[in-house]
Amino acid sequence: MRTLEDVYRFEPVPPELTPEEARHVLGTQANVWTEVMEDHARVDYQTFPRLAAFAEVAWSTLPAPAERDFAGFERRMTAHYQRLDALGVAYRPPAGPLPWQRRPGVLGRPIDGPPPHR
Structure with a gap:
């Protein structure tokens, strides 16, 4: 699984691209496949x-x-967590999952290999 820091360290423009190639990267996209979530x-x-x-x-x-x-x-996230709380968002707290967010016996699907920033 990717940690919060893994996501934060992601570089959308690969360093091996030339400046000419890099200028074609126009944005980013974060997909969420909700059909596999309960x-x-x-x-x-x-x-x-x-x-x-x-x-x-x-x-x-x-x-x-x-x-x-x-x-x-x-x-900066300290203030943002307060916003998420006010909105009723069931986010993953920085200290780890709350008791009702744990899923004993359900294995995660870790990604093989090191994070992309290493």
Whole structure:
């Protein structure tokens, strides 16, 4: 599984592209395949706060790559978690899943290999 930091460290413009090739990268996209999730709470849990990390990647990368600070992102997320709470979003807390978010006996589907930023 990809962690919040894995998502935050994603680079939509591969470094091996030439500047000419890189200019053709016009945006980013974060797909969520909800047909494999049981309910809206599971969608919330699996997308938030990862979607906030992905949005910051998109905003800070295009049109040109920028340095990103994960510790700074975590500090900014403090206020965003309050917004998610106010909206009733069942996100994954930074300290890990809440008791009712755990699924004993259900294995995850880890991605083989190192995260893309390593």
